[in-house]
Amino acid sequence: MPMVLLRCDKDIPEREKHIYLKAPDDDPKDFLPLANSPTIPGTLSERGCAFCGAKLVIGGVLKDTIQMIHGPIGCAYDTWHTKRYPSDNGNLQIKYVWSTDMKEPDIVFGGEKKLEKAMHEAFDEMPHLKRMILYTTCPTALIGDDVKAVTKRVMEARPDVDIFTVECPGFAGVSQSKGHHVLNIGWVNEKVGTIEPEITSEYTMNFIGDYNIQGDTFLLQQYWDALGIQVIAHFTGNANYDDLRGMHRAKLNVVNCARSAGYIANELKRKYGTPRLDIDSWGFNYTAEGIRKISTFFGIEEKGEALIASEYAKWKPKLDWYKARLKGAKMAIWTGGPRLWHWTKAVEDDLGVEVVAMSSKFGHEEDFEKVIARGREGTYYVNDPNELEFFEIINAIKPDVIFTGPRVGELVKKLHIPYVNGHGYHNGPYMGFEGFVNLARDMHNAVHNPLFNLARTDVRATPVVELKEAV
């Protein structure tokens, strides 16, 4: 009975289709959790919206771009100061957010005029910025503002600026995944090929689906520099807007996060014939495998092997120190989707950690295919989980550490389980060799945090040691 109906779900039996408990000899394709399907209202799902998938995850990472959000103030407020993606030019993308601050009269009479004014104003206020992404939200999509027409007018009036529009109202699709898709497809159709990048190496690639969380992009860039590979565009970690307009010139598209950015790699392949190479950039084995694949593609295998050898020499002893102390630890991964399949085998092979439960907010069925193929037996695989399910699964599997977001982290703390930030990391970066040592360190420090042992102790149950007076 590999699909599971949890007790807490007895009144919403359709949840059985979303929860899989892997049994020996299962063909995962027979028991794939239903994914990317509508949320059951009132379940306390963890999902976000299409707007946040576009703005917060992908577009908002760009370090030189005005993020103009056409909607009421909350959409801007809520997608600001919630991500840990630095840049190398002063963190504009972390410090600022822009909103048209839609009010009732704008909703009644249309918001185009206000939008146009706000766009000009934004460029006037920060004249050094010449690039903008414009996002729609629930109400501005519902009232049907023609944002493309407004954008056209602003670009005509300001020849030195470039603006990209993303129509991503929060109600579109079933989760943030829809926003990823809209942004990917829009960008490749409207912006790729509008600039010719300067080519400085015979080896060129785009690195797709890495958002420079706590400096992931900076760390991986060291590898590409060592290999002499020019990264034309990072999609979108530490990237400039114009970098992404030159993506068509890369000889290879390397994809890390296939869920949020696989679409653009597919489109680049279709339109420009650029091959797509999927790698996992977390974990020692995977990073080495990724470097090997990329080096093989460019015919620079020796350089690749030399890089791997020097990185192993530097970091493997540190990793092994943690492995000895983490072996057998039980881990749960409650994140967005792809990190399930990126991490489950990496932590098992590199650190001896057993992943006993995994849940995905916005993964699709192909993500579950991947994770179930890589994951252990006896492990829960859950699509679009909710809070009561979390409680029940925790009781069943008793994890030692949970990789999840800060809010759920606060909840599981009360259950005496430490969390490590599976989205923004505790103290990353986590990608690459050095990064995985960071992940191991944070997991080690969480699992061995003495306060959690104290929390499990009831002071009233401690035998009182009687002090005898010295005779």
Add this chain to the structure above:
Amino acid sequence: MGCEIKPRVRVGVINPMYDCQPAGAQYAGIGIKDCIPLVHGGQGCCMFVRLLFAQHFKENFDIASSSLHEDAAVFGGRKRVEQAVQVMVQRYPNIRVIPIITTCSTEVIGDDIEGTITDINKWLTKGFPERKIHLIPVHTPSFQGSQVTGYNEFMTSTFKTIATKKTEPTGKLNVFPGWVNPGDVMLLKTYCQQMGVDATVFMDTENFDSPVLPDKSVESHGQTTVEDIENSSGAIGSIALARYEGAAAAEYLSQEHNVPCVVTPTPIGIKNTDELLKNIAELTGKPIPESLVRERGIALDALMDLAHMFFADKKVAIYGHPDLVIGLAEFCLELEMKPVLLLFGDDNSKPKKDKRIKALKERTDVDIEVVTNADLWELEKRVRDKTPEVDLILGHSKGRYIAIDANIPMVRVGFPTFDRAGLYRKPTIGYRGAMELGETIANALFTHMEYTKNKEWLLNVW
């Protein structure tokens, strides 16, 4: 001296000061016990607000979404609400209150929330006859007001829905503190206890600072019960501490159930706390006890060491909720500081007519500039261009980079304060709040003197 009040002139916002209405409604909603607010809109409207609360309180709060998808956006979201309520009632056997909080999308679609509630109530009575579930319609379109008005709207709707009958006299005092921290609620409870006043705090958010316990129980939720709200109509009086955050609910109780209501100046600083205690004494007939006279004295003793030595003439910019900003400005004057720039973050026109602002002007010889409907870019530009020059910023964490980049000392106060540890536990109101806030300001200035090597030697002999 002058007090100029003007609105932001730009149409757009760069770095907003407040979140939208549904966020404020959700904040008030989590203050009720056995209650899960249901946000009727896109999933982000609830998911990010839960994250925001978690950032501030380092706690998880339960809030549900009707998960509005495309079909509902086109054909209406009534079914989503019905299904959500059913799922919540079935899966949470202790749930007693479900506020239905609208958003921009569902207000634009025009979903009939009142009608939906009437229908749901019919099948709830039939399907769950042993349970009494209170559904509260809360209209908070994001394109009106802000989190401040959203909070107020939630409070009003809740009392109008639940406190419908005049109950027997309870002898209790209703306290409406506004959007405050658990540390403030604890302080209010202590003060009332010391005065011998049986008080009910709306909302009782003391447990927003909740423990890790050996039995793993999760207590991070509000403690205001349905009965507390019902019985508010039989109270001896109501005291509201924030004009724009919950006072409307106290006024409803006054109009509908003749519960005497006093809106006291937001009790930040010594004088405002004096007013609070006097008003409580007047409403309840209980004298101000010796213990509070002593606590007042301790606070004065501490602040007197700081005011004319360190605080005097320091120019301060203050932003945040109107009641908080006005209270802080008044406190600044008590400490001989100059609140030269006050910023409110929405288009609510009431605060600029607030008598307290006029009084500020009369109390001081500095020019005070008030910007309404302001964003944090407004503050950033002024700080950068020194128009006016400021020595200290008081505000919440969303403005942190203004202080960091301009290298100006900043004390976090208000909501949210996610970039400092444990602030939700510390009171801002009352004598102790005044003392602790004053000392935090002093320590921020001291640290700044040291980091900038600006007369840091003064502190050798202080």
